[in-house]
Amino acid sequence: MKISGIHHIQLCIPAEKESEAKFFYKDVLGLKEIPKPETLQKNGGMWFQVGSQELHIGVEDQVFKGKHHPAFLVNGISELKSHLSAKGISIQKEIPIPGFNRFSIRDPFGNRIEFIEPE
DSSP states (O other): OOOOOOOEEEEEEOGGGHHHHHIIIIIISOOEEEOOOGGGGGGOOEEEEETTEEEEEEEOSOOOOSSOOOEEEOSOHHHHHHHHHHTTOOOEEOOOBTTEEEEEEEOTTSOEEEEEEEO
16 A cells, blocks of 8 residues: 555635635635536535645535644745735744745635745
């Protein structure tokens, strides 16, 4: 047996916030929405392509505000930080990691999202 990579990460949102989530992930972050399989559409939520992986946004009654998060590898982290700040999104400094620039935000539902770029 060998684990070969990450297929997707799932974050959760309240059911009544799907339009807001689609706007945030598609329009603010610029992710490409991909179709969910028909068998799963009844569950709500949406899926996005991020490089060769996927980000799944699921509907759940409870949203946790803990340490769990995806970390998106980016090019142009300074420009991204400026873009998000201009949209009124609070930037959270992170403990430095040698060789990387990084910061995180909270999406409108409390999920932590990290952005990281090699120096």
